[in-house]
Amino acid sequence: MSHIGRPAEPDKRTLRRGFISVRSRLTADDLREAAEALGERALELPELAQARTVAAYVSVGSEPGTLALLDALRARGVRVLLPALLPDNDLDWGAYCGADSLARVQHGGRMALFEPTGERLGPDAVTGADVVLLPGLAVDARGMRLGRGGGSYDRVLARLERAGAHPALVVLLYDSEVVERVPAEAHDRPVHAVVTPSGVRRFSRP
Template identity: 30%
Template sequence: MSEKKLKSEIRRTVLAARDALDAQWRIEASLAIDTAGAEAIVLNKGAVISGFWPIRSEVDVRPLMFSLREKGARLCLPTIVDKTTIVFRELLRGAPMVDTGFGTAGPGPEAAIVDPTVMLVPLAAFDRRGHRIGYGAGYYDRAIANLRKKGIEPLLIGVAFEAQEVEQIPSEAHDVALSAVLTERGLRLMPEVSGS
């Protein structure tokens, strides 16, 4: 089986398992992720954090985003601007939200475009090495590559439920490993970050 087909099969299997999680449990787990993340994520002054508006059965990171704003972070959300690119628009309190593609919402075109220094990354599946499978469009890999071209090395924190962990994800040269993964059990640094 090719790596692409294997990733697609892992994505399908894990997303089905995530969809099967009890909706009330997902709410409680999202609140546990907020508590753990707000305590564990250390912010530099002026940190710009990208979050994401949850779709389908994803972790709801909105409580965590707002907890991090209370710690002094500036927030932004991704917006699809064409078939291959996302930009990050600043999320200000009270700003109107619009459809930003892929079933998500975010600030409209009048919002400032900013470069995140910390990224809360959505994912379908992850492994203990910090490799992830997204939803297959490659938006985040390209966005991270664009930030690196600007000299920005964002802290990449995958946010998921423990049920989304798999034994091993096949990795390709262009795949970007996560710095950490945050689940309802807490924040785990990945091997390349922790040195283990």
Template identity: 40%
Template sequence: MTPLDKASARAHFRKLRQDLPETDRRAAAEQLADHVMAGLEAAGAERGSTVAGYLSTGAEPSTELLLPALTRAGYRVVVPVCEPEYQLSWVQWYDGVELVRSPRAWVYEPVGERLPSAIMADVPLILVPGLAVDADGNRIGQGGGYYDRFLAGVARLPEQPKEVGVFYPHEVVAPGSFEVTELDAPLDGAVTAEGWIWFGPGTV
């Protein structure tokens, strides 16, 4: 199998997302929230700890139900804000927080104190967006480079949080399905509407 180059892979997976019926997306959001909540403690995220999530947009696997479920269960939730030079900072999310359109990306971001990525030293679990992941944990993102830079920085922390991608089931694909470069940080696992998946040795 010849791997798809990144541009072709992004176009392919974006089209598959756009073609998903809205009823399927809603069902996936419910199932995703249920699976994440059921597996948090096994993933090392005890109640009361901080989970790094994201605000879904467009046809992404929706976190609209997941984020409120996390806060109701006693977790602190932080989500990213796009900063200059393709860096991320983090702001606490809670139900009703004011949201504004990012000046740098096509996402909405919460208003509040911006926290540096160094806080990830105390975060047990990072939920990472992406377009697809292969069975070796290699992720392909939207192409902005924010998460590639962020995950590279997390890799230098003394304590490593688990990095888990959030995908639709069909986006977990065989190794070699798409181009991978040395700049791509592999994930520890993935979670979909069908449950949790862990890659490589030494994981859950």
């Protein structure tokens, strides 16, 4: 009886559809303005100021824009690693050497990704990063991240844990995607901070 009147917690698939739907309505101006503000906020992070190697990603579609941030980090002398999706959904890594070092890669019927064209460094290269910038669709008050559901970054986080690596984990989102709660499973790991166009929110490290 205690459950009567209490709304069921939405499942991850339903939540993902909702956040993707909102993103799909953003205009080109919305995306550009958000990317500029997001980059400025992210560059203020002490973790990025001190980082020698940052594992990041190239935003696609209506994701919060990352390309200007990648260029700014590279201009600071930071080594930026970008992922390349493997057939089993794991991630290999390569160095970012500017926008002309990227290739558009179509993975089956899914969204095309921009991946580094240079030498592949292996999936374990991420364990040498000082900061890992994570894509996502939402983060909650505990720092739990809602990803797209492919599992690639779950593998990255598990690999970091196995290696005893402890980079700062930072997710890049829009302001409306910082929510009270998202569903979490036993293997999910909280991030340390979220950067949105309006600022930074930190979560306590476990």
